[in-house]
Amino acid sequence: MSEFTNGSTSGFITITGARENNLQDVTLRIPKGRLTVFTGVSGSGKSSVVFDTIAVESQRQLNETFTWFVRNRLPKYERPHADALEDLSPAIVVDQRPIGGHSRSTVGTMTDVYSVLRVLFSRHGTPSAGPATAYSFNDPSGMCPGCDGLGRKVQAAWDRILDPARSLADGAILFPPFAAGTWQGQTYTNTTGVDVHKPVGEFTAAEREFLMRGRGATVNVDNTGGSRDIAYEGLADRFERLYLKRDLSALSEKTRDLVERFVVEDTCPDCRGARLNPAALATRIDGLSIADCTRMQVTDLIAVLKRIDDPVALPVAGAAVAALERIEAIGLGYLSLDRETSTLSGGEGQRLKTVRHLGSSLTGMTYIFDEPSVGLHPRDVGRLGDLLLRLRDKGNTVLVVEHDPDVIRLADHVVDMGPRAGAHGGRVVFEGTPDALAAADTPTGRCLGRRTTVKRRPRTATGGLWVKGAGRHNLRDVTVEFPTGVLTAVTGVAGSGKSTLVAELTAAHPDAVVVDQSSIGISARSTPATYLGIMDTVRKVFARETGAEPGLFSFNSAGACGTCGGRGIIYTDLAFMDPVTTTCHDCEGRRFREEVLRLTVGGSSIADVLGMTAGQALDFFTDKGVRRRLHALRDVGLGYLTLGQPLSTLSGGERQRIKLATRLHRTGAVYVLDEPTTGLHMSDVDGLLALLDRLVDTGNTVVVVEHNLDVVAHADWVVDLGPDGGRDGGRVIFEGTPARLLTARGSSTAEHLRRATA
Numbered sequence: 001m002s003e004f005t006n007g008s009t010s011g012f013i014t015i016t017g018a019r020e021n022n023l024q025d026v027t028l029r030i031p032k033g034r035l036t037v038f039t040g041v042s043g044s045g046k047s048s049v050v051f052d053t054i055a056v057e058s059q060r061q062l063n064e065t066f067t068w069f070v071r072n073r074l075p076k077y078e079r080p081h082a083d084a085l086e087d088l089s090p091a092i093v094v095d096q097r098p099i100g101g102h103s104r105s106t107v108g109t110m111t112d113v114y115s116v117l118r119v120l121f122s123r124h125g126t127p128s129a130g131p132a133t134a135y136s137f138n139d140p141s142g143m144c145p146g147c148d149g150l151g152r153k154v155q156a157a158w159d160r161i162l163d164p165a166r167s168l169a170d171g172a173i174l175f176p177p178f179a180a181g182t183w184q185g186q187t188y189t190n191t192t193g194v195d196v197h198k199p200v201g202e203f204t205a206a207e208r209e210f211l212m213r214g215r216g217a218t219v220n221v222d223n224t225g226g227s228r229d230i231a232y233e234g235l236a237d238r239f240e241r242l243y244l245k246r247d248l249s250a251l252s253e254k255t256r257d258l259v260e261r262f263v264v265e266d267t268c269p270d271c272r273g274a275r276l277n278p279a280a281l282a283t284r285i286d287g288l289s290i291a292d293c294t295r296m297q298v299t300d301l302i303a304v305l306k307r308i309d310d311p312v313a314l315p316v317a318g319a320a321v322a323a324l325e326r327i328e329a330i331g332l333g334y335l336s337l338d339r340e341t342s343t344l345s346g347g348e349g350q351r352l353k354t355v356r357h358l359g360s361s362l363t364g365m366t367y368i369f370d371e372p373s374v375g376l377h378p379r380d381v382g383r384l385g386d387l388l389l390r391l392r393d394k395g396n397t398v399l400v401v402e403h404d405p406d407v408i409r410l411a412d413h414v415v416d417m418g419p420r421a422g423a424h425g426g427r428v429v430f431e432g433t434p435d436a437l438a439a440a441d442t443p444t445g446r447c448l449g450r451r452t453t454v455k456r457r458p459r460t461a462t463g464g465l466w467v468k469g470a471g472r473h474n475l476r477d478v479t480v481e482f483p484t485g486v487l488t489a490v491t492g493v494a495g496s497g498k499s500t501l502v503a504e505l506t507a508a509h510p511d512a513v514v515v516d517q518s519s520i521g522i523s524a525r526s527t528p529a530t531y532l533g534i535m536d537t538v539r540k541v542f543a544r545e546t547g548a549e550p551g552l553f554s555f556n557s558a559g560a561c562g563t564c565g566g567r568g569i570i571y572t573d574l575a576f577m578d579p580v581t582t583t584c585h586d587c588e589g590r591r592f593r594e595e596v597l598r599l600t601v602g603g604s605s606i607a608d609v610l611g612m613t614a615g616q617a618l619d620f621f622t623d624k625g626v627r628r629r630l631h632a633l634r635d636v637g638l639g640y641l642t643l644g645q646p647l648s649t650l651s652g653g654e655r656q657r658i659k660l661a662t663r664l665h666r667t668g669a670v671y672v673l674d675e676p677t678t679g680l681h682m683s684d685v686d687g688l689l690a691l692l693d694r695l696v697d698t699g700n701t702v703v704v705v706e707h708n709l710d711v712v713a714h715a716d717w718v719v720d721l722g723p724d725g726g727r728d729g730g731r732v733i734f735e736g737t738p739a740r741l742l743t744a745r746g747s748s749t750a751e752h753l754r755r756a757t758a
C-alpha cells in the first residue's frame with residue numbers, strides 16, 4: 001500500500017491516475033485550505049472524484065490507523081481505483097441524505113442547542129426542576145408520563161364513538177363492543193347515574209364526567225346467571241383500559257382493525273405536545289417555559305435570549321444565542337427547535353448538519369458538500385457562501401459539487417469535469433479561477449457568463465385550479481389560482497411556504513402527478529432497466545436469439561451469480577453504522593454466472609447490455625416499446641445512466657427525473673415538480689425546459705417549485721410567496737407573468753430576476 005501513504009506534506013491534495021466509475025486517468029492537485037468547486041454536467045464524474053475517490057480513500061486511511069480489533073468493527077472501504085492519492089486530510093461529508101428520522105430527533109436535539117437550553121433552565125429558571133436531564137423529553141426524569149415524551153398520543157376519537165343526537169338508551173354509543181344491546185353496553189343503558197333517555201350532546205359537564213370517568217356507582221346488568229350489580233366503569237376509562245393502555249399489536253387483527261377506526265393520533269392532552277412533565281414545564285425564565293422557547297421560530301428565540309441580563313445566566317444564554325445565530329445565518333431562522341428532523345427537506349437537513357460543523361473547533365479537515373444550494377433562493381445563496389468561506393477560514397479544505405453560478409464564483413479554485421456524461425466525460429476539462437472558467441470553452445464556461453431572458457410571449461391559460469383559504473403551516477389564508485395549460489413557477493425564499501402551498505394544490509386536485517425527490521420504494525436489485533419495465537423484453541430477446549430459457553437472464557433467478565445472489569456486490573450490514581458494500585469477487589460485479597455470460601446477442605452478453613447507457617442501448621434495441629422508454633430516459637437528461645446501475649446510487653435529482661421518465665406521455669394532467677433542476681448543469685436546464693414545454697404543449701398543466709432563474713424567466717406564470725420565511729412568509733406577494741415580475745417591488749425573486757437579466 002506504499003503508493004497510498006502520505007508522502008511529504010504539501011499544500012495540495014494530489015490525485016494521480018484516478019479511474020473510479022467513468023474517470024479516465026484523472027490527475028489533479030487540489031489546494032489545501034481553499035474552497036474548490038467541482039463543476040460539470042450530470043454524470044461527468046464530479047461525485048466520482050470527490051465522494052468515490054477522495055472521501056472514500058480518506059476514510060479508508062483513517063480506519064487503517066486503528067488497531068486490528070477496532071478496524072474489524074469499522075466499515076471496510078475498498079481502495080478507490082487510482083495510482084496514487086497523497087496528502088489527504090480527514091474528510092467530513094455533508095450530504096443531503098435524510099437525517100435519521102425518529103420522532104425524538106428535533107432541530108433542537110440535533111444541533112445541540114436544546115441541551116444548552118436545558119442547562120439554562122436548570123440553573124437559572126424558577127423554580128428549577130433539578131439538573132439538566134429533568135428538562136429532557138428523552139429521559140424518564142423529564143418526559144411527560146402521558147406520552148413518554150413523544151408529544152403525541154393515540155386517543156379515543158369521541159366524535160366517532162358517540163352520536164351526540166342520541167341518548168344512551170337509543171344507541172348513542174357507536175363503538176360496536178360497547179353499543180346498546182351488547183353485554184358491555186348494559187353498563188351505559190342501565191346506569192342510574194345519568195338520564196339514559198337524554199341525548200348525550202345535551203349532557204351537563206357533570207353528566208358527561210360521570211359517563212366518561214364515573215366511579216363508585218353500581219349498575220344492574222343481566223348476565224347468563226341472572227341479573228346482578230357490578231361496579232360502574234366510565235366509558236373513557238374502559239376504552240382506555242381495554243384498548244389504549246395495552247400494546248395494540250397484542251390484540252387480534254380483527255379487533256385492531258375495529259379499534260383503529262375509533263382512535264386518532266393527536267397532541268397529547270397532558271403536555272399539549274410539549275413532551276415534558278409538569279415540573280419541567282413549570283420552570284420559567286422571563287415568564288417563558290422551555291417548551292415556549294422551542295415552539296417559537298429561531299429568530300424570535302434569539303431576541304428572547306438576548307433580553308436575559310442576569311450576569312450569572314449570561315454565559316449560558318450567550319452560548320445558546322451563538323448556536324442559534326449560526327442557524328439563522330444559514331437561512332433557517334424560520335425553523336423552530338421543536339420541529340422533528342424527519343419533516344425537514346434534504347436541503348434543510350444538509351444546512352443543519354453544516355451548522356453543527358461550524359460550531360466545532362476542528363481544523364485541517366476536508367469538508368465535502370453535495371450541491372448545498374439545493375432549496376435555496378438566490379437571496380440565501382450569499383449567506384451559504386459566507387458559511388463555506390468561514391469553514392475555509394478556520395483552516396479547512398472545502399470541496400463543493402455545485403451548479404449554481406453564484407457558488408461557483410465564490411471558489412478559490414474550480415475543477416470542471418466533462419466534457420459530457422458517462423463514457424464521454426470523466427476528464428478534467430478546466431482547472432483555475434472562476435474568472436478564467438467564464439472565458440473557457442467548456443460547457444460550464446460557456447454558460448457561466450450568459451444572461452437570462454424573460455419570456456415575452458407567455459401562453460394563455462385554458463382555465464384555472466383554485467386553492468382557497470389555505471392556512472396550513474405558515475400560510476396566511478392564501479387564495480390563489482393556478483392557471484391550467486401553462487407552465488407555472490412557484491417561487492420565494494426558503495421557508496416562505498412554497499412546498500406547503502403546492503401540497504395544498506395537489507390535495508385539492510388529487511389526480512395531480514407529483515414528481516418529487518423522495519425515494520422510489522425500490523429493492524437493492526432495482527435498476528433503470530427494471531424501473532422502466534424493459535427487462536422482460538430484454539430477457540425475451542436473449543431467449544429468442546440464444547435458445548435459452550428467458551429466466552436465466554434475470555438476476556433474481558438461476559442464472560444469477562451464486563456468491564452475491566445477483567447483486568454484483570456483497571452487502572455487509574453493520575448494526576451501528578452505515579452498511580458497507582464490496583464488489584463480488586466471484587462475478588466481479590457482473591451479476592451472472594459464467595455460462596450465462598457466454599450467451600451473447602450481437603456480441604453482447606446480458607451483463608454487457610446492463611452495462612450500456614440508455615444512449616448506447618438505443619443503438620442495440622429495435623423493439624419499439626423499449627426504445628420509447630429509453631428515449632424518455634434520455635429526454636429527462638439521464639441518457640448517461642447504465643441500464644444496470646443500482647437505483648440506490650442515484651441522487652435525489654436523478655431519482656426525480658427517472659420518475660418523470662415513467663410518467664411522461666399523458667394529456668390533461670397536472671404535473672407538480674419540486675425543484676426539478678436539482679443536480680442539473682446549467683446546460684442541461686435547457687433540455688429540461690424543452691421537456692416541460694412539450695408536456696404543456698401536449699395538453700398538460702405544469703407547476704414547478706423552483707429557484708433557478710432561467711426556469712422562472714421561462715415560465716408563463718409566476719406565483720411568488722414571501723416576503724420572508726416562516727412567520728414572516730406565507731403570503732402571495734406576486735402573481736403574474738415573468739415580464740411583470742421584473743417590475744414588482746418588495747419581492748426578493750423580482751430583485752434577483754432583474755439582476756440576472758440586466
Ligand code: ADP
Pocket residue numbers: 021022040041042043044045046047048049417421422423640641642645646649
Ligand atoms: P456527477 O457527479 O458529475 O453527476 P458521477 O460521478 O456521479 O457524475 O457519475 C459519473 C459516471 O459514473 C456516470 O456515468 C454514472 O452513471 C456512473 N456511476 C456513478 N456511480 C456509479 C455506481 N455506483 N455504479 C456504476 N456507475 C456509476
Ligand code: ADP
Pocket residue numbers: 334335336339343473474492493494495496497498499500501725726727
Ligand atoms: P418552502 O417550501 O418555501 O421552503 P415550506 O412550505 O417548506 O417552505 O415551509 C413553510 C413554513 O412551514 C416554514 O415555517 C416551515 O418551518 C413550516 N413547515 C413546513 N413543513 C412543516 C412540518 N412538517 N411541520 C411543521 N412545520 C412545517
Ligand code: ZN
Pocket residue numbers: 144145146147148149150151152268269270271272273274275276
Ligand atoms: Zn405528553
Ligand code: ZN
Pocket residue numbers: 561562563564565566567568569584585586587588589590591592
Ligand atoms: Zn457475484
